[in-house]
Amino acid sequence: MRRCRERLAAARKAAKARAAAEAGAGQDQPRPDGTGKGKRNKKPPKPVRNITDPDSRAMHCTRNGTVQAYNCQLPRADDGLVLAARATQDTNDAAQVEPTLADITAAQQIIAAGHRAGGHAPAWSVIGTVAYDAGYFSQKNCEAEGPDRLIAPGSWTSAESSGPHTPACEHHDARDQMAHNLSTRQGRDIYRRRAPLSEGGFSFLKDRIGLRRFSMRGLPLVQAELTLAATVSNLMLLHRRLPSLP
Numbered sequence: 001m002r003r004c005r006e007r008l009a010a011a012r013k014a015a016k017a018r019a020a021a022e023a024g025a026g027q028d029q030p031r032p033d034g035t036g037k038g039k040r041n042k043k044p045p046k047p048v049r050n051i052t053d054p055d056s057r058a059m060h061c062t063r064n065g066t067v068q069a070y071n072c073q074l075p076r077a078d079d080g081l082v083l084a085a086r087a088t089q090d091t092n093d094a095a096q097v098e099p100t101l102a103d104i105t106a107a108q109q110i111i112a113a114g115h116r117a118g119g120h121a122p123a124w125s126v127i128g129t130v131a132y133d134a135g136y137f138s139q140k141n142c143e144a145e146g147p148d149r150l151i152a153p154g155s156w157t158s159a160e161s162s163g164p165h166t167p168a169c170e171h172h173d174a175r176d177q178m179a180h181n182l183s184t185r186q187g188r189d190i191y192r193r194r195a196p197l198s199e200g201g202f203s204f205l206k207d208r209i210g211l212r213r214f215s216m217r218g219l220p221l222v223q224a225e226l227t228l229a230a231t232v233s234n235l236m237l238l239h240r241r242l243p244s245l246p
Contacts, residue, residue, distance in 0.1 A: 004052045004217075011051060055219040057089050070214070070222055073100050074230065076201045078128065078193070080237055083107040085230035087223045093135040101146035104130065131194035142174035150191050153179045205229050208236070 050056055056068040070087045073096050077083055084103035090096065104127060112125035127147040134154030141151060158176050171177045181187045205211045211229045214222050 007051055053217040055089065055217075055222070057091055059091050070219070071096070072202075072226055073103075074198070074201045074205075075100055075104055075130070076197045078197070080197070080201070082201060082230040082234050085223075085226045087219060087226050089219065093132075094138055094141070097132065097136050097141040097149070097151075098144050098146070101130065101144065101149075104147065129190050131191050131198075133194065133198070137175070137178075139173075139175050142178045150182055150187055150194075151178055152182065152191070201233070204233055209233060 050068050053068065056070060058066050059069045059071065061067045061069065071090050071093065073084070073086045073088065073093075075083045084100070084107055086099070086103060088096065108125055108127050112122065115122070115125045130147055130149040132141075132149060132151040134152040134156075137151045137153050137156060141149075153175065156175065156179075158171075158173060158179075171180055182191060209229050209232055211225070214225055216222055216225045
């Protein structure tokens with residue numbers, strides 16, 4: 001971190017020196033007609049690079065505006081178990097449905113093997129319906145292979161459908177069908193659990209684990225830090241669920 005701060009200070013000092021040199025060079029430029037001084041020539045802005053963590057990206061934050069960050073995916077089971085922890089550079093969630101479904105399927109296979117070894121019923125490790133917020137909504141994500149899912153359509157409206165979606169209507173468009181599924185009582189009951197599970201997982205990492213910002217730099221190290229925090233979360237969940245020892 002000390003070397004990073006020194007590099008940042010040197011870069012800022014060099015930028016100020018270049019700005020001062022350009023200002024001095026442009027002040028005394030004559031007008032095209034030779035009658036006096038002209039305006040300083042402005043150069044187009046150059047791309048900005050984060051020198052402390054080039055792997056991070058500028059992302060929108062509801063509370064803090066645009067920040068340098070990573071997009072983290074943290075799917076959880078119905079009992080609060082973190083099934084996967086993945087840090088990405090994508091600035092939105094639209095491309096994360098299929099990778100997340102793959103992570104959930106891989107976790108399910110591991111859990112199922114443990115249940116078989118413990119003599120538990122296979123129903124204990126069946127994947128249910130996966131719930132996503134409106135940031136994941138797209139036709140591709142609605143049609144993707146894998147477990148059943150509910151994706152909130154947000155402000156999307158279909159040009160082909162007329163009137164509100166009801167439990168009795170049928171649609172050929174996958175997005176219309178998703179809106180239909182969410183309009184049923186079962187769909188509403190399942191989707192109502194999304195926020196406590198999904199947002200609650202991130203809140204637990206921030207408030208109980210203390211992971212409000214990453215200490216490491218670079219995507220591989222950030223991934224390792226996120227995985228460690230998710231593992232600690234699972235161990236704390238296991239500790240709360242196990243009976244107290246004498």
